[in-house]
Amino acid sequence: MRYRGLVSSLVARELKARYRGSLFGFLWSFINPLLLLLIYSFVFTKVIPNTTEGAQPFALFMFCGILPWTWFATSLSDAAGSLIAGGNLIRKVLFPAEVLPLVSVFANMVHFFLGLPILVAFLLYAKHYPGPSDLVWFPVAVAVQLIFSSALALLLAALAVHFRDIRDILANVLTLWFFATPIIYPWFQPTVRDYKPYFDLNPFTHLAIAYQEILFFGHIGHWRWLLALGAASVALFLACYWVFDRLRDSFAEAV
Amino acid sequence: MTAIELVNVSKVYRRYGGKQFATLKSAFLQRSILRELQPSEAFPALTNVSFAVPRGSTYGVIGPNGSGKSTALKLVAGITKPTSGTVRVEGRISALIELGAGFHPEISGRENVYINGIMLGLSKRQIQDRFDEIVEFAELKDFIDAPVKTYSSGMYMRLGFAVAIHVDPDVLLVDEVLAVGDEGFTHKCLDKFSEFRRRGKTILLVTHSLNLVERFCDEAIWLDAGRAMLHGDPKRVVGAYLTAVEASEEQLLAAETAKAMKEGNAEPDAAERPADPTSTDMFRATEGRWGAREVEITDVQFLGPDSRPAHVFHTGDAMSIAVRVRAKQTTDDFVFGIGLFNADGVCCYGTNTYLEEIRPERLSGEAQAVFAIDSLDLVEGTYKVDVAVHKRDGYPYDYHRLLYTFRVKSRTHDVGIYRPKHTWTFSSNVKFSPGGPSSRSVKTNT
Numbered sequence: 001m002r003y004r005g006l007v008s009s010l011v012a013r014e015l016k017a018r019y020r021g022s023l024f025g026f027l028w029s030f031i032n033p034l035l036l037l038l039i040y041s042f043v044f045t046k047v048i049p050n051t052t053e054g055a056q057p058f059a060l061f062m063f064c065g066i067l068p069w070t071w072f073a074t075s076l077s078d079a080a081g082s083l084i085a086g087g088n089l090i091r092k093v094l095f096p097a098e099v100l101p102l103v104s105v106f107a108n109m110v111h112f113f114l115g116l117p118i119l120v121a122f123l124l125y126a127k128h129y130p131g132p133s134d135l136v137w138f139p140v141a142v143a144v145q146l147i148f149s150s151a152l153a154l155l156l157a158a159l160a161v162h163f164r165d166i167r168d169i170l171a172n173v174l175t176l177w178f179f180a181t182p183i184i185y186p187w188f189q190p191t192v193r194d195y196k197p198y199f200d201l202n203p204f205t206h207l208a209i210a211y212q213e214i215l216f217f218g219h220i221g222h223w224r225w226l227l228a229l230g231a232a233s234v235a236l237f238l239a240c241y242w243v244f245d246r247l248r249d250s251f252a253e254a255v
Numbered sequence: 256m257t258a259i260e261l262v263n264v265s266k267v268y269r270r271y272g273g274k275q276f277a278t279l280k281s282a283f284l285q286r287s288i289l290r291e292l293q294p295s296e297a298f299p300a301l302t303n304v305s306f307a308v309p310r311g312s313t314y315g316v317i318g319p320n321g322s323g324k325s326t327a328l329k330l331v332a333g334i335t336k337p338t339s340g341t342v343r344v345e346g347r348i349s350a351l352i353e354l355g356a357g358f359h360p361e362i363s364g365r366e367n368v369y370i371n372g373i374m375l376g377l378s379k380r381q382i383q384d385r386f387d388e389i390v391e392f393a394e395l396k397d398f399i400d401a402p403v404k405t406y407s408s409g410m411y412m413r414l415g416f417a418v419a420i421h422v423d424p425d426v427l428l429v430d431e432v433l434a435v436g437d438e439g440f441t442h443k444c445l446d447k448f449s450e451f452r453r454r455g456k457t458i459l460l461v462t463h464s465l466n467l468v469e470r471f472c473d474e475a476i477w478l479d480a481g482r483a484m485l486h487g488d489p490k491r492v493v494g495a496y497l498t499a500v501e502a503s504e505e506q507l508l509a510a511e512t513a514k515a516m517k518e519g520n521a522e523p524d525a526a527e528r529p530a531d532p533t534s535t536d537m538f539r540a541t542e543g544r545w546g547a548r549e550v551e552i553t554d555v556q557f558l559g560p561d562s563r564p565a566h567v568f569h570t571g572d573a574m575s576i577a578v579r580v581r582a583k584q585t586t587d588d589f590v591f592g593i594g595l596f597n598a599d600g601v602c603c604y605g606t607n608t609y610l611e612e613i614r615p616e617r618l619s620g621e622a623q624a625v626f627a628i629d630s631l632d633l634v635e636g637t638y639k640v641d642v643a644v645h646k647r648d649g650y651p652y653d654y655h656r657l658l659y660t661f662r663v664k665s666r667t668h669d670v671g672i673y674r675p676k677h678t679w680t681f682s683s684n685v686k687f688s689p690g691g692p693s694s695r696s697v698k699t700n701t
Contacts, residue, residue: 005373005378005379006373006374009369009370009373009379010370013359013362013366013370016361016362016366017359017361017362020361020362020402088353088356088357089356089357089374090334091334091353092334092350092352092353092356093334093350093352093353093356093357093374093375094332094333094334094348094350095357095374249335249336252329252334252335253268253269253335
């Protein structure tokens with residue numbers, strides 16, 4: 001919390017720098033999810049159509065899960081390299097190292113927010129109006145994801161300093177994780193229901209379901225899981241921060 | 256009141272798993288991530304170093320590369336933690352260690368000033384207040400809105416320096432950053448340091464510029480291989496350090512000469528090189544040895560004022576070049592020659608017995624010639640020496656081209672090649688403050 005100013009200015013820098021020199025600049029934050037939506041809707045309505053009852057238009061349904069997933073996945077892969085990329089700061093300046101992985105999470109959160117208007121526009125177009133209680137639950141889901149991502153970001157960043165393999169392993173784990181989460185298939189599909197206990201073990205399942213319920217269906221039935229995940233995330237965050245803190249002194253020498 | 260205090264501080268750098276970076280695989284294979292994180296190789300960067308810097312004083316840290324100076328600074332800055340011992344610092348620190356370390360190349364100088372300032376612990380407001388001053392100091396008014404990647408390295412450093420110095424710390428840590436800009440900027444930095452001193456701030460200065468330490472510091476410490484060799488009065492510390500440097504240079508030059516001698520010997524005896532020293536192109540000279548060796552140079556030694564072999568001299572020292580030769584047969588046609596060249600290959604002085612009209616009569620067996628210089632009036636630098644024995648018509652017996660090296664040291668950084676003996680005198684209305692480098696030069700050399 002002490003580093004709020006530092007984190008916010010670094011996030012701003014990150015965003016400014018990312019699109020500096022590109023033709024469309026900040027528009028890319030909108031264009032990227034839009035293109036993604038187009039690709040997914042083509043594949044899952046034309047090539048391998050998913051006609052599950054209650055999840056139509058299917059592309060829109062998927063999109064409710066893909067946007068938060070993109071935030072989660074890019075946060076983690078950015079965070080894993082953040083300490084190494086910011087090695088100059090850690091080695092040469094008295095700098096709170098935990099700021100760097102957190103900046104990765106926050107910068108990607110801003111991208112997530114910038115992608116939301118596209119999603120909302122299409123939701124309204126498809127006449128999926130969010131209910132009033134969802135407007136309350138949406139921030140909760142974002143907060144839970146923020147804590148959960150930050151916890152993993154800290155852990156991965158700290159470990160990646162010592163084990164560079166983590167970044168490669170992570171890329172593969174994230175792909176696996178993506179397919180193991182009910183994002184591009186609905187959780188209430190019969191084939192998924194058979195394995196429900198296993199899916200429940202996956203923390204992101206609950207986040208994905210929460211987002212889909214809030215944004216797509218307009219009512220939340222999954223809030224107990226969401227709050228439980230929130231509580232677990234806080235505990236995880238504290239644990240990961242502890243590990244990060246333990247390894248902190250080794251960063252300046254190892255990066 | 257001490258501002259910085261190090262008590263028995265040691266810092267050991269560890270190498271994990273014998274490699275730079277351990278891999279997860281090996282950690283898993285050995286079933287112990289923790290063991291992987293145990294040091295397998297330790298390198299002591301600092302060993303039991305203690306010193307205290309009183310508040311408001313300027314403290315210099317000197318020593319050769321790799322002596323632990325920067326490690327000491329990083330410990331004081333809190334960037335790394337000591338392996339043992341305690342480091343205590345009072346007040347806000349600003350470290351001029353890596354200037355502009357946090358700059359992002361893609362965004363403008365203006366934005367970087369803000370972010371860098373925040374990283375160094377300023378608030379947005381404080382930066383706003385100091386912004387103009389910072390830009391003014393960095394002399395970057397016209398470029399402040401250009402991305403930092405378009406800056407020259409000098410501009411980059413200047414901006415970094417300007418931000419760091421405007422943090423207004425109680426303790427300023429400086430690591431060799433005065434090589435930042437041109438002469439003008441360096442002066443500005445020094446002025447800024449003086450201002451800091453006047454305002455009672457503490458400065459810890461790591462530098463190779465011994466002059467600076469003598470001029471600026473109240474106290475100094477000399478580190479070598481992570482150990483504190485000496486601390487106290489800067490003049491005394493610098494003096495002791497210089498003596499040690501000379502001793503090691505002496506060894507280095509002796510080894511070099513021995514090597515050159517060996518290589519020269521290995522070369523074929525045939526006289527295929529231009530023989531006449533006066534016709535040799537002095538500027539494109541390369542070292543080597545040639546000649547038929549009817550008379551052979553067996554040994555060349557530089558002798559210092561105490562007639563002992565030496566390779567490092569001070570300006571104004573007496574110096575002799577002793578040349579031992581062996582004549583295979585008695586001859587009446589021989590000339591001894593000497594040439595001194597500086598590092599640029601410029602001939603500083605060349606002479607031989609023929610030019611000085613010393614008539615040869617007889618040379619046989621083992622013999623020695625000594626070329627004695629009463630006062631070596633050369634400026635600081637490395638010099639190479641030609642030694643030759645040849646016939647009057649230039650036919651070389653044994654020609655040693657640039658095979659011998661000696662160094663001249665001087666406390667005065669005057670320029671050129673030759674330092675004539677000189678004094679300065681001034682009329683009574685010209686006043687200089689006592690001390691200072693110029694008065695020292697007069698003192699040592701007249």
